[in-house]
Amino acid sequence: MRWSKALIPTHKEDPSHAETTSHKLMLRAGLIRRLTSGVYNYLPLGWRVVRKVEAIVREEMDRIGSQELLMPVVSPAELWQETGRWDVYGKELWRVHDRNGREFALGPTHEEVVTDIVRNEVRSYRQLPFTLYQIQTKFRDEIRPRFGVIRAREFIMKDAYSFHRDEDSLNETYRAMYDSYCRIFDRCNLNYRPVEAATGAIGGSASHEFMVLCDTGESEVIVCECGYAATDERAEGLIADVMPPEDPLLAEPVDTPGMKTIEDVSEFLGVESWRLIKTIVYVADGDPVVALIRGDRDINEEKLAGLLGASIVEAAPPDIVEKVTRAPVGFAGPIGLSEVRLVVDRSVEPLKNVVVGGNAVDVHIRNVNPGRDFVVDDYCDIAMIGKDDVCRQCGKSMGSFRGIEVSQVFKLGTKYSDSMKATFLNENGKAMPFVMGCYGLGISRTVAAIIEQHSDGAGITWPMSVAPFEVEVLAVKFKNEEVRAASERLYDDLRAAGVDVLLDDRHDSPGVKFKDADLIGIPIRVTIGERGLKSGILEIRMRKTGEQRDLPIEGAAAEIARIVEEARV
RNA sequence: CGGGGCGUGGCGCAGCCCGGUUAGCGCGCCUGCUUUGGGAGCAGGAAGUCGGAGGUUCGAAUCCUCUCGCCCCGACCA
Numbered sequence: 001m002r003w004s005k006a007l008i009p010t011h012k013e014d015p016s017h018a019e020t021t022s023h024k025l026m027l028r029a030g031l032i033r034r035l036t037s038g039v040y041n042y043l044p045l046g047w048r049v050v051r052k053v054e055a056i057v058r059e060e061m062d063r064i065g066s067q068e069l070l071m072p073v074v075s076p077a078e079l080w081q082e083t084g085r086w087d088v089y090g091k092e093l094w095r096v097h098d099r100n101g102r103e104f105a106l107g108p109t110h111e112e113v114v115t116d117i118v119r120n121e122v123r124s125y126r127q128l129p130f131t132l133y134q135i136q137t138k139f140r141d142e143i144r145p146r147f148g149v150i151r152a153r154e155f156i157m158k159d160a161y162s163f164h165r166d167e168d169s170l171n172e173t174y175r176a177m178y179d180s181y182c183r184i185f186d187r188c189n190l191n192y193r194p195v196e197a198a199t200g201a202i203g204g205s206a207s208h209e210f211m212v213l214c215d216t217g218e219s220e221v222i223v224c225e226c227g228y229a230a231t232d233e234r235a236e237g238l239i240a241d242v243m244p245p246e247d248p249l250l251a252e253p254v255d256t257p258g259m260k261t262i263e264d265v266s267e268f269l270g271v272e273s274w275r276l277i278k279t280i281v282y283v284a285d286g287d288p289v290v291a292l293i294r295g296d297r298d299i300n301e302e303k304l305a306g307l308l309g310a311s312i313v314e315a316a317p318p319d320i321v322e323k324v325t326r327a328p329v330g331f332a333g334p335i336g337l338s339e340v341r342l343v344v345d346r347s348v349e350p351l352k353n354v355v356v357g358g359n360a361v362d363v364h365i366r367n368v369n370p371g372r373d374f375v376v377d378d379y380c381d382i383a384m385i386g387k388d389d390v391c392r393q394c395g396k397s398m399g400s401f402r403g404i405e406v407s408q409v410f411k412l413g414t415k416y417s418d419s420m421k422a423t424f425l426n427e428n429g430k431a432m433p434f435v436m437g438c439y440g441l442g443i444s445r446t447v448a449a450i451i452e453q454h455s456d457g458a459g460i461t462w463p464m465s466v467a468p469f470e471v472e473v474l475a476v477k478f479k480n481e482e483v484r485a486a487s488e489r490l491y492d493d494l495r496a497a498g499v500d501v502l503l504d505d506r507h508d509s510p511g512v513k514f515k516d517a518d519l520i521g522i523p524i525r526v527t528i529g530e531r532g533l534k535s536g537i538l539e540i541r542m543r544k545t546g547e548q549r550d551l552p553i554e555g556a557a558a559e560i561a562r563i564v565e566e567a568r569v
Numbered sequence: 570c571g572g573g574g575c576g577u578g579g580c581g582c583a584g585c586c587c588g589g590u591u592a593g594c595g596c597g598c599c600u601g602c603u604u605u606g607g608g609a610g611c612a613g614g615a616a617g618u619c620g621g622a623g624g625u626u627c628g629a630a631u632c633c634u635c636u637c638g639c640c641c642c643g644a645c646c647a
Contacts, residue, residue: 012596012608013581017640037639092645109647143570143645150647157647200646209647218646301644315644407647442647477605511607518607529606539606 001469003504008045010516020216022451023148025460029520031447031468038145038153040444045520048468049447050156053188054135056465057158057441060184064176066131066160071113073137077103079112083419088311089201094139094153106139109202111416111438114161118434119422122163128424128434129169131177133160135443149444150404151218156443164435165426170411174206177409177439181210184441185406187569188450189463195221196230197408198302202438204412207234210441211403212449219405222385226394231405233302236392237385239294241350242274249353249367251335257362260330262295265364269355272296276355277348277368279332281321284310288324288340290332291382294347295354298384304343307380325359333357333365334374344370346379404449407441454544460521461544464567469502471560472522476510476529486538486553487528493557499564518543523567526560 009030017034018024026032031046042050058068074096080086086093086105094106107113114132122128138157145153160177164170178194185192190212197209209231211221222228222235230236259265266273276295281288282304289308291299305313318329324340325332333356334342353367370376387400417423417433426432447466454461464470471494475487487503494501502522504513510529517525527539538556540563541548551559 009579011580016575016581019641034639090645138647140646144641144643146641151645152647155647159647202646405647440647445647474606479605507605509605509607509609511605511609514607516608527606531606 001502003502004506006045006502007043008516008520009043010519012515018148020147020150020452021455022150022448025451025455025519026148026448029460032149034148038142038151040149040152040154042444045468046447049450049462049466050443052466052468053443053446053450054156054158056184056187057135057443060180060187061133061158061160063183064131064180066133066162066177068134069132070134070136071107071110071117073107073139074104075107075110075113077105079116080105083112083416084311085112085201090312092140092142092201094141107136108138108140109157109438109440110134110159111161111202111412111436112420115416115420115422115434115436118163119417119420122424122434125165125424125426125432129162129164129173131160131162131173133158133439146218147216148448150448152444155445158441158443160439162437162439164437165424165432166435167413170413170435170437174409174411174437177437178208181407181409181439181441185210185212185446187465188446189454189465189569190406190446190449191453192406193221193229193403195223196228196234198231198233198306199410200233200302202408202410202412203415204410204438206411208409209405210407211401212406212446212453213401214404214449214452215402216452217402217404219403220400221403222387222389222398222400224391224394224396224398226391226396228391228393228398232384232386232400233300235385236381237389237398238392239297239347239383239385239389243350243352246352248369248372251365251367251369251373253358253363254355254366255362256331256358256364259362259364260328265355266295269364269366271355275351275353277334277351277370279334279357281316281324281332282313283316283320284308284313288316288320289313289343290324290334290337290340291343291345292334292348293345293383294351297345297347299345299382300384304382307343307382308341325357327357327359327361327363331357331359331361331363333359333368334370335359335365335368337374342374342376343382344376344379345382347383348376349379404445404452405442406446406449407439409439410437412436412438455521458515459519462521462523463569464523464564465569467500467523468520469522470500470564470567471524471526472502472504472517472520474504474513474517474525474527476513476527476531478505478507480530482533483528483530486533490526490528490538490553490557490560494560497557497561499561524560524563526556 011028015027033041135158162173192212197207199207220232259268273296321329355366356368414433423431491503525541537550
């Protein structure tokens with residue numbers, strides 16, 4: 001490609017709307033342009049990178065025997081209603097309707113569609129196991145699109161689905177896919193880590209997310225030196241007991257006018273926040289539930305939902321809170337509640353003489369003792385675990401890091417095949433539901449994640465494997481006949497050698513070209529100018545390391561092609 | 570959805586509080602000449618219904634109302 005004919009619109013200044021490194025650089029280097037919130041054009045340079053990442057993904061999917069297909073973006077509402085996700089997925093499911101008012105979803109993921117294909121086409125256990133995948137545009141009407149393509153409403157994803165006769169077979173493919181993902185991210189030169197994850201709206205029994213380490217990442221991972229690593233939604237751990245031994249005192253109401261938050265009450269009464277019990281009313285699949293946790297901690301709604309076996313758990317609206325506690329929001333407590341399920345976190349068990357809401361306006365109760373003043377059937381783990389908590393596996397205190405979630409794999413089990421009646425016949429002629437796995441990988445997000453880890457003050461520093469071009473030939477003073485001839489020859493020779501090469505043949509000043517070269521970050525830059533030509537040399541420079549050396553023009557193309565070949569993964 | 574902020578040539582911004590002629594600046598773009606190893610110089614030029622609608626006023630980018638869009642912080646996920 002010749003730069004003079006290419007659409008590579010670079011910018012000297014940072015765009016005003018972008019915050020993160022990758023977002024700024026993708027805009028400045030002319031990889032993407034925003035069309036509307038969370039929706040992006042991929043310009044030629046950006047698209048080339050997407051294609052490179054896709055190629056790696058395809059190779060690795062093929063390697064484990066996964067077959068590529070293409071499913072439609074649009075799918076009918078009825079399919080989603082079969083599994084209940086038409087409702088469960090909520091507003092994030094991008095819904096459209098046709099001219100007759102019939103409803104459709106723009107696919108955010110394709111469990112329903114792929115299961116529909118398989119239930120119609122696969123009959124026998126002899127056909128199992130197999131894995132299907134596609135690379136396609138996905139739609140999620142995100143609450144808040146963010147960070148350019150990292151959280152977009154329209155994005156590119158590779159999604160794979162495996163079908164099995166039993167759990168053992170699923171486990172085998174799950175492992176193969178997990179290893180495949182490791183190879184993919186290794187080849188993209190990413191510093192990443194697979195961690196245990198919650199299953200969320202997709203469902204299933206086990207899940208891992210692949211996290212690319214990045215301080216501005218949106219996900220928090222809890223880690224322990226023993227090897228344990230899990231997302232904060234999923235992490236288990238022990239919350240250290242801070243309660244000193246105390247004799248139980250007599251519970252008594254206390255006036256707390258207008259004190260509605262843990263912070264208010266703890267300040268007003270002059271007690272530490274852990275000497276309170278946080279009481280939160282939730283609605284789980286339509287039914288109110290009250291959850292209790294120590295005052296300085298937060299409830300993990302994901303865990304609560306899992307414990308209750310509910311698909312939707314959300315904080316109750318004020319009218320439900322009032323109905324349940326007979327008081328406005330802010331004075332909920334466990335004492336005297338009836339006809340509502342109480343879920344109590346383990347952190348509450350050791351507490352003595354603590355403060356709870358009084359279930360009445362402007363009243364709290366102090367010196368409350370769990371078990372004595374209210375009944376606890378069972379203490380559970382519904383706590384959001386943090387980096388300062390203690391590992392359940394080894395007992396050491398844990399740490400945390402932030403990351404970008406580039407992929408997630410799930411063991412789905414029969415969740416979808418059950419609800420969609422997708423079955424095969426086993427050896428005994430008995431109809432069995434397919435055991436399924438699903439495996440997502442955000443292609444566009446991976447591109448952004450690569451930039452997050454591969455840039456410097458001057459621009460992007462692409463790894464060879466995903467760079468839009470492998471070599472940039474920068475002609476200083478392209479007008480000069482000798483420079484022009486030498487550049488053209490090298491350009492042709494490199495292309496003939498199978499190298500992706502960009503020729504900067506613009507008639508701009510050298511400064512402009514050098515700055516642009518740094519910005520778009522092609523791994524190898526070859527500079528050809530009058531100066532070097534006099535002595536028959538050109539200059540080759542590695543973008544990432546800044547390492548540079550002179551090369552005789554004779555045989556330069558072959559030498560450069562060799563270096564490129566070596567750097568390819 | 571709650572909180573905060575912003576919409577002025579392609580990009581980055583000033584002007585707005587305190588209304589007043591042809592709406593500025595830097596970058597970019599076009600033409601010509603000179604220049605060419607780290608964002609060149611000179612000369613000339615194109616490009617904006619000041620997000621939109623309504624209102625106040627002799628007069629609105631500026632004040633008021635409504636509306637649309639965008640970004641950031643929190644509840645969602647590849």
